[in-house]
Amino acid sequence: MDLIHPHTASDVSDAMRAASADGTRLRVIGGRQHLGAAPDVDAEVWTTLLDRAIAYDPAEMLCVVEAGMRLADLRKMLAEGGQEWPVDEPDDATVGGAISAGVALTRQLRVGQLRDTVVEMEFVTGDGRRIRSGARTVKNVTGYDLHRLLTGAHGTLGVITQVALKLRPLPKTARTLMTRQGGLGLAARLLDAIPLPAAVIAGHDRVLVRLEGWPGEVAEQAKAANEVAVMADDDPAAWPAPAFPDAPFLVQAAIVPSRLEPLLEGTKRFRALMGVGFAWIPCDDEESVGLVRDRAISLGGVVSLQRGAAGSVGAAPPLPAIQKRIKAAFDPAGVLPAPVVVP
Amino acid sequence: MTDLRAARRDLDAALGAQAVHSDPLAVKLYARDASLVEGSAGLVAFPQSTEDVVTCMRIARDHGMPVVPRGSGTGLAGGATPLDDALVVVTTKMNRILEVRPEDRLAWVEPGVFNLDLANALEPTGFTYAPDPSSQQVSSIGGNVNTNAGGPHCLAYGVTSAHVLALDVVLPDGTTARIGAEGPAAAGYDLRGIVVGSEGTLGIVTAACVRLTPIAPAVRTMLLDFAQVEDCAATVSSIVARGVVPAALEMMDRGIVRAVENFAHAGYPTDAAAVLLVELDGLEGAVAAQSRQVEAAAREHGVGTVRVAADAIERALLSKGRKSAFGAIAQIAPHYHLHDCVVPRTRLTEVLTGVYAIARRHDLIVTNVFHAGDGNLHPLFSFDLTVPGTLERVLAAADEVVRLCVDAGGALSGEHGIGLEKRDFMPLVFTDEDLAAQACVRVAFDPDGRMNPQKVLPGGARCGDFAAAALARADQLPEGTWI
Numbered sequence: 001m002d003l004i005h006p007h008t009a010s011d012v013s014d015a016m017r018a019a020s021a022d023g024t025r026l027r028v029i030g031g032r033q034h035l036g037a038a039p040d041v042d043a044e045v046w047t048t049l050l051d052r053a054i055a056y057d058p059a060e061m062l063c064v065v066e067a068g069m070r071l072a073d074l075r076k077m078l079a080e081g082g083q084e085w086p087v088d089e090p091d092d093a094t095v096g097g098a099i100s101a102g103v104a105l106t107r108q109l110r111v112g113q114l115r116d117t118v119v120e121m122e123f124v125t126g127d128g129r130r131i132r133s134g135a136r137t138v139k140n141v142t143g144y145d146l147h148r149l150l151t152g153a154h155g156t157l158g159v160i161t162q163v164a165l166k167l168r169p170l171p172k173t174a175r176t177l178m179t180r181q182g183g184l185g186l187a188a189r190l191l192d193a194i195p196l197p198a199a200v201i202a203g204h205d206r207v208l209v210r211l212e213g214w215p216g217e218v219a220e221q222a223k224a225a226n227e228v229a230v231m232a233d234d235d236p237a238a239w240p241a242p243a244f245p246d247a248p249f250l251v252q253a254a255i256v257p258s259r260l261e262p263l264l265e266g267t268k269r270f271r272a273l274m275g276v277g278f279a280w281i282p283c284d285d286e287e288s289v290g291l292v293r294d295r296a297i298s299l300g301g302v303v304s305l306q307r308g309a310a311g312s313v314g315a316a317p318p319l320p321a322i323q324k325r326i327k328a329a330f331d332p333a334g335v336l337p338a339p340v341v342v343p
Numbered sequence: 344m345t346d347l348r349a350a351r352r353d354l355d356a357a358l359g360a361q362a363v364h365s366d367p368l369a370v371k372l373y374a375r376d377a378s379l380v381e382g383s384a385g386l387v388a389f390p391q392s393t394e395d396v397v398t399c400m401r402i403a404r405d406h407g408m409p410v411v412p413r414g415s416g417t418g419l420a421g422g423a424t425p426l427d428d429a430l431v432v433v434t435t436k437m438n439r440i441l442e443v444r445p446e447d448r449l450a451w452v453e454p455g456v457f458n459l460d461l462a463n464a465l466e467p468t469g470f471t472y473a474p475d476p477s478s479q480q481v482s483s484i485g486g487n488v489n490t491n492a493g494g495p496h497c498l499a500y501g502v503t504s505a506h507v508l509a510l511d512v513v514l515p516d517g518t519t520a521r522i523g524a525e526g527p528a529a530a531g532y533d534l535r536g537i538v539v540g541s542e543g544t545l546g547i548v549t550a551a552c553v554r555l556t557p558i559a560p561a562v563r564t565m566l567l568d569f570a571q572v573e574d575c576a577a578t579v580s581s582i583v584a585r586g587v588v589p590a591a592l593e594m595m596d597r598g599i600v601r602a603v604e605n606f607a608h609a610g611y612p613t614d615a616a617a618v619l620l621v622e623l624d625g626l627e628g629a630v631a632a633q634s635r636q637v638e639a640a641a642r643e644h645g646v647g648t649v650r651v652a653a654d655a656i657e658r659a660l661l662s663k664g665r666k667s668a669f670g671a672i673a674q675i676a677p678h679y680h681l682h683d684c685v686v687p688r689t690r691l692t693e694v695l696t697g698v699y700a701i702a703r704r705h706d707l708i709v710t711n712v713f714h715a716g717d718g719n720l721h722p723l724f725s726f727d728l729t730v731p732g733t734l735e736r737v738l739a740a741a742d743e744v745v746r747l748c749v750d751a752g753g754a755l756s757g758e759h760g761i762g763l764e765k766r767d768f769m770p771l772v773f774t775d776e777d778l779a780a781q782a783c784v785r786v787a788f789d790p791d792g793r794m795n796p797q798k799v800l801p802g803g804a805r806c807g808d809f810a811a812a813a814l815a816r817a818d819q820l821p822e823g824t825w826i
Contacts, residue, residue, distance in 0.1 A: 051617070057582050057689060058583075058584060058686075059580040059582060059583055059688060059689050060687050060689060061588075061688075062687075075349050079706065082586055090668070102528065103751075104527065104528070108527065112501055112505055113505065113527070115533065115536060116501050116504065116505040116730065118558060125780070125810075127774050127809060127810075129780065129807075130776065131776060131777050131780045132774070132776065132777050133780075133781070134755035135684065135685070135753070135772065136687065137685040137687065137717075137718055137719075137751060137752075137753055137754050137757070138498075138685075138688075138717050138718065139493055139497065139502055139684055139685050139714075139717045139718075139719050139754075139757040140754040140756070141490060141491045141540045141756045141758055141759065141761070142754045142755045142761060142769070142772060143761060143762045143769060143773065143778075143781050143799060143800065144535060144537055144540075144541060144767075144785065144799075145504075145536060145540060146537075146780055146781060146783040148533045148536030149532045149533060149537060149784070151533060151763075152528075152533060152535075153532055156532060157532070162585040168588070169586035169587070169588060170586070172632075173434050174587065195557075195560055195626055196557060196559070196560075196625065196626060211398060212626055213625070213626070213629050214628055214632040214633065215628070215632070216626075216627070216628020216629065216631060216632055217625060217626040217627075217629035217632075218627035218628075220626050220627065220628050221626070234503055238496075249718070254524070254526045254527045254528035254529075255526045256386070256444075256447040256449070256525045257446065257447050257448070258444070258446045258447050275448060275525050277447075277526045277527045277714075278527055300526070301526050302524065302526070302528055302529060302530045304528070305587065315530035316530060317529075317530040317531020317532070318520045318521055318522050318530075318534065319514075319518070319520045319522065319529065319531075319534060320531075320822075321817075321818065322534065322787050322788055323531050323532055323534075324786035324817040324818075324820065324825060324826070325786070325814045325817045325818070326532055326783075326784060327532075327817070327825050327826060328810070328812050328814045328816060328817035328825075328826040329780070329783035329786075329806060329810040329811075329813060329814045330780070330783075330810075330811040331813075331826065332809050332810050332812070332813030332814075332826065333826075334814075334825070334826040338824075338825035338826075339531065339532075339825065342621050
């Protein structure tokens with residue numbers, strides 16, 4: 001297999017144009033943290049050399065970086081400005097990889113969704129066209145937000161080369177509280193009792209509560225939490241919540257919060273993001289992955305695989321004709337993988 | 344040429360004659376939105392259900408009529424202004440709140456529900472709908488979705504797109520679909536994200552699933568006044584640099600403060616060059632800590648007085664002043680033209696100075712009231728259209744304001760949209776190739792180009808040949824296969 005290491009967006013454009021002319025099938029690789037099942041490809045485009053910071057002024061609460069920048073480097077740069085991009089993915093993940101994977105933000109209750117943090121994007125289409133959409137401002141209604149299509153598209157529409165990200169101030173203080181017992185019921189009571197938490201994560205064996213903000217506010221929240229349950233405090237290893245590192249397969253389900261209970265009924269090990277509706281379920285084999293998938297879809301949810309390759313896991317998207325036309329318009333020669341869809 | 348009488352007959356038969364208007368008054372009323380541009384409506388239909396909207400789309404297709412969706416018509420960019428005798432589909436009769444599910448933090452509403460009515464209906468649940476455009480008393484959720492509307496509270500809470508989970512849409516061919524998801528992730532490409540802000544060019548929204556945001560337990564509103572506009576603008580950056588994200592951070596200059604004070608009697612300081620209205624919300628501990636930071640930032644920049652609203656009544660009075668600004672300016676002159684552009688927050692001062700200079704050059708009165716925290720400017724030119732030559736001066740000034748904002752690294756529109764008004768400015772911020780890619784997405788939804796034609800994209804923007812051919816080929820692929 002050929003490996004392509006572009007240094008610039010123009011290199012990416014050359015590579016894509018050549019691939020489209022030759023019919024080379026490509027796959028875009030970032031930090032290898034969110035890769036699903038490997039499609040059958042002839043070459044890989046590694047974006048990790050596209051890792052420059054283009055602009056960062058803390059007063060704008062925006063930064064512009066190339067897509068191959070590792071999250072560790074981004075975190076370091078932003079911390080110097082007292083800010084963060086609120087994505088709790090591994091240090092080795094790249095900005096572009098996290099965006100392509102459309103990762104869940106564990107602190108969504110407080111920080112919103114990933115898709116709303118990307119305000120401008122430069123990308124290269126399957127046939128080598130260099131496109132920009134959005135603007136380097138926090139608000140913008142100027143034409144169609146093409147970057148929203150690339151966010152969560154798993155590299156099927158083009159190669160993201162550069163993004164402008166909406167940032168947040170780093171919280172002045174943060175605490176992670178933990179119960180000694182688990183369950184959705186206890187977690188639901190904590191979610192109700194604590195005003196504006198960053199996250200309440202239910203597990204089979206414990207409930208994690210993440211509190212962030214100004215010291216007075218976090219103290220207020222911790223007090224409310226302790227009125228519901230005895231909470232152990234501030235285990236530095238507890239955040240971000242570790243996700244079953246021993247399991248060969250990790251399924252992420254997305255469902256309305258009120259259906260977490262039927263989704264997880266009888267599940268031995270799980271984590272669930274309360275008030276949001278993400279659940280993470282470790283599986284030992286493909287068969288159990290399929291069972292979780294079927295149950296989630298029957299409850300109106302969608303699933304994706306966070307770890308392991310188990311054939312296709314997904315759900316049928318709406319308006320398949322429009323989805324197909326969009327894929328065709330951005331990748332006319334079909335050099336990038338097709339989206340994974342389970343009917 | 345459309346046979347309007349035949350189309351009217353078909354619509355009457357399907358929707359009932361009372362739901363279709365073609366008398367001269369209705370056609371004239373619906374020939375424009377709140378912008379300066381007047382177009383021409385062929386027929387005006389008032390559907391009451393998704394089925395009615397499907398019917399409108401099919402009849403329009405059968406008669407070759409363009410379709411222009413419209414909510415309350417408060418848009419300022421001409422997005423709902425019909426051209427070429429279009430069928431105007433007005434969604435204001437679809438105004439039910441369908442479902443409120445606090446346990447899932449969502450609500451389903453029809454497009455004609457007014458923004459403020461939704462927020463008020465949600466209040467007893469302890470949740471709210473966060474986006475709050477100044478037009479919220481009369482602007483509809485459907486219109487808000489189509490312009491990706493903003494409002495003062497978008498600084499902390501984000502614009503409409505961040506609060507729309509799913510949409511039921513009717514496509515130009517009459518197909519219906521649900522895009523997005525009630526849950527936190529959806530299958531396929533984010534079509535929801537493309538339809539939000541698409542200004543009625545991709546389909547008609549017949550229901551929106553919106554996110555509910557918990558109402559903050561504590562709120563504090565502060566009014567800061569400054570002798571220099573520059574100090575006021577610098578305070579905005581300084582607040583942000585201190586790690587404070589206010590719920591709202593609104594700036595008003597002297598002209599607008601005087602007009603508002605005459606109207607709202609909120610005790611705004613009419614001798615200040617500019618005032619900042621700062622709203623902080625969250626838990627009491629956060630509000631207290633942030634208000635200390637805001638005050639310190641203001642003192643660094645020579646603030647005159649720091650007024651903190653003592654109670655909910657005073658808070659409401661201060662924000663009433665802000666929200667009534669566009670009514671209050673009727674005292675200055677009979678007509679106005681409101682601009683909307685976004686610049687990097689750190690360039691606010693120089694852009695404002697430039698706006699004042701443009702107004703002077705064109706002999707126009709300009710006042711400014713805007714979302715300073717977002718860098719979202721709203722220069723407001725006041726004038727009397729009956730004075731010959733005025734419109735030309737206003738449009739010339741508008742042109743210069745747009746270029747000024749773009750040169751400062753800004754965007755054409757922060758929350759009002761492109762519509763007709765700014766369509767021809769699109770090449771200032773996008774290359775031909777960027778615009779062609781946008782055109783492809785539009786074609787993917789609307790191959791025949793019947794939804795709100797001539798809006799958003801400039802005349803020359805076309806999906807490129809290679810992409811267009813692939814797009815057409817995609818329709819021939821067997822089910823389950825992709826290019």
